[in-house]
Amino acid sequence: MLVPLKGLGRQHADMMTKAGVSALALSSSSTTAEWARCKTMIIEKALCALFISPEVLSHNSSFAKLLNEHNIALLCFDEAHLYNDWYLWRPTMSMAASLVSAQRRLGLTATMRRRDQQLVVRRTGMSTPIVQRGRFLRSNLLLQFLKRPAALTFGRASVADRLSAATEAKWRIARTLRMAIKARSLQGNTIVYVPSRAQAETVCKQLVQAAKDQKLVAVGAALKFRPYHAGRTDRSEVEQLFLSQRGVVVVATIAFGLGVDCAHVRVIIHFSGARSLAEYAQQVGRGGRDGEDAYCLCFYNPSDSQGIRRSIESAVLTTSTTTALMRKAAFASGKLNVAVRGDVRDVCTVPPFLEMGAGGPTVVHDALEDLAAAKLVDIDYSDDYPLVQPLAVLDRQDARAAGRLLSKSMKSAAAQQLAVLDEALDFMEADGCLQRRLCDVFGAPDDLDAPVESCRCGMCEPATIGAGFA
Structure with a gap:
């Protein structure tokens, strides 16, 4: 099974092992001994399930060859919707899907938009799969969005605005702490989601300080606060603590x-x-995976995504810049032919990609996708691995025309990413039942017409939602 996160692979492997199924998880942090054990079990046909990240498979051709030589019965894609959502910045996902020769393939996800279905099917190497959608509605999730003042002030903000922002941030910490205390009294845990690693560390420290100020230990409401993000080395310990104990608050x-x-x-x-x-x-x-109520509160402000928007917009190069890049890359000698025919992996065996080592395949794959988006090459996805047929050889193209195409492609990609941010903000700002609108996006056909009875979301029951968590 291809898993997008190392922690996810560890959890799956542990769960299957406890169920009596021989399973292992491999990642970039696996030891030499763990790799050797895995290879031995594969050769001896003693391994039933292997959980591995796309990068590990993409950058280890000998291991991919070993898997193919021993006939993989089923290739699974966990969180399959990410093969579309993370496609632009993580090309190794679709690349890894093409490296395994398994004919039987299974994609699993809880949040697949109907409009994205065909893209995910293509990027996971399937042809005409059977698609089954289960009911999306979960009435025990008490959903609420709470619009707040901007927590950050930019430019010459007044003293009053700055004080208001600081007061609001403290209020959010206090509200979060009260809800975590209530979750602890119900023998449950709390997850606080933040957009960055730095904020995970900061918010966790603020919650710890707020708990100390209220002397929670003295009143028997002790909480365990832990930050969690990809830059920390204690992730597996935090996962185990969260699963095995109560009163744990993970800021992640x-x-x-x-x-x-x-x-x-x-x-x-x-x-x-x-x-x-x-x-x-x-x-x-x-x-609420035990069927009991879970309170889901989202503090939001339109300014939350400003930093992400700026980074997306600044990544788009002007036409003059892309023209200069295309001229430098492919038109300098006037004789350079960079058309690619055959298996893309063959490109990685020649300079300059050869010197890149494990990163070579990713660079090639990413570059070819950009060229395809700019309509300079056409990628045939019908084979085990994309075959690239040139629509035109770059050294026969006008550099200005190629530069315009590439710039247009980058703008299109940025527009898609900005549309994702806009969709989320529009959802938060719109009226109407939250459960109903989520079902309209992710639900099965039956969800589209089924009424949401006795819904307790923040739109349907604004006066009573979260009363138990006050």
């Missing part, structure tokens, strides 16, 4: 948002909004 980035299977999550808080609707749906899905 998206790294803790997939596959966390803990039955006793009573509170989910989005401290600074959500970057996408799929991300929000995945993260609130961590709550």
Whole structure:
């Protein structure tokens, strides 16, 4: 199974091992001994399930060859919606899908937009799969969005505005702490989602200080606060603590948002909004897995995504810059032919990609996708691995025309990313039942017409939602 996060692979492997199934998880942090054990078990046909990240498979051709030589019965794609959502910045996902020769393939996800279905099918190497959608509605999730003042002030903000922002940030910490205390009294845990690693550390420290100020230990409401993000080395310890104990509050980035299977999550808080609707749906899905109520509160402000918007917009190069790059890359000698025919992996065996080592395949794959988006090459996805047929040889193209095409492609990609941010903000700002609108995006056909009876979301029951968590 290809898993997008190392922690997710560890959890799956542990769960299957406890169920009596021989399973292992491999990642970039696996030891030499763990790799050797895995290879031995594969050769001896003693391994039933292997959980591995796309990067590990993409950058280890000998291991991919070993897997193919021993006939993989089923290739699974966990969190399959990410093969579309993360496609632009993580090309190794579709690349890894093409490196395995398994004919039987299975994609699993809880948040697949109907409009994205065909793209995911293509990028996971399937042809005409059977698609089954289950009911998306979970009435025990008490969803609420709370618009707040901007927590950050830019430019020459007045003293009053700065004080208001600081007061609001403290109020959010206090509200989060009260809800975590309530979750602890219900023998449950709390997840606080934040957009960055730095904020995970900062918010966790602020919650610890707020708990000390209220002397929670003295009143028997002790909480355990832990930050969690991809830059920390104690992630597995935090996962185990969260699964095995009560009263744990994890302040996490998206790294803790997939596959966390803990039955006793009573509170989910989005401290600074959500970057996408799929991300929000995945993260609130961590709550209430035992069937009991879980309160899901999202603090948001339109300014939350300003930093992300600026980074997306600044990554788009002007036409003059792309023209100069294309002229330098392919038109300098007047004789350079960079058309690619045959298996793309062959490109990585020649300079300059040969010197890149494990990063070579990723660079080639990413570059070819950009060229395809600019309509300079056409990628045939019908084979085990993309075959590239040139629509035109670059040294026969006008550099200005090629530069314009590449710039147009970059603008299109940026527009898609900005549309994801806009969709999330529009969802937060719109009226109407939250459960109903989520079902309209992610639900099965039956969800589209089925009424949401006795819904307790912040739109349907604004006066009573969260009363038990006050």
